[in-house]
Amino acid sequence: MLYHYPFPSKLKWMAHAFQKGYQFLDEGGQYMGKMQFSTFGKKIQSELNGVVVNFKLQGVFIHKVIISDENEEELGNIQLRLFGKSTIYLNSGEVYFWKRKNIFNTRWQIIRDLPNTDDDPISIEYQYLYRFVQESGEIELLEESSQSELITLIGFFLGMYFIRQRRKQG
Incomplete structure (x- = not known):
């Protein structure tokens, strides 16, 4: 596993059609991590730059x-909201919001x-692009944090969770 220090400010991500998982790459195309959605389960496993994060739907x-x-x-935990905004509560005391930037759910942040x-x-x-046989996109870190990997994975999880929910609904 290649670790990047400092954590890169831009990442690319991709998944091929019919795959349940996503890969994260740095700008040079070097593997940085992955996120794996289970087909029927409620547990999602991810890893970025050596940091492992699991998500369990309740x-x-x-x-x-x-x-x-x-x-x-x-x-921590995430309180899901249906209409474009969710709240992330970390045990460290930090609070973040996930917000959809457009109705197509192709951009989010x-x-x-701040109190x-x-x-x-x-x-x-985050940016999401869909092509016939491949999903891909970009992630841009605008603010550094000691928990950049964790926050990046949380935001990506939420974007893909809502995209996958929309697909299930037809």
């Missing part, structure tokens, strides 16, 4: 996602919630 009508590390130690202000900075922006 409930029948899933409104909450538990975020954990490779040892199943809870890192992670926004860090006592409405001027919250955009931390990460």
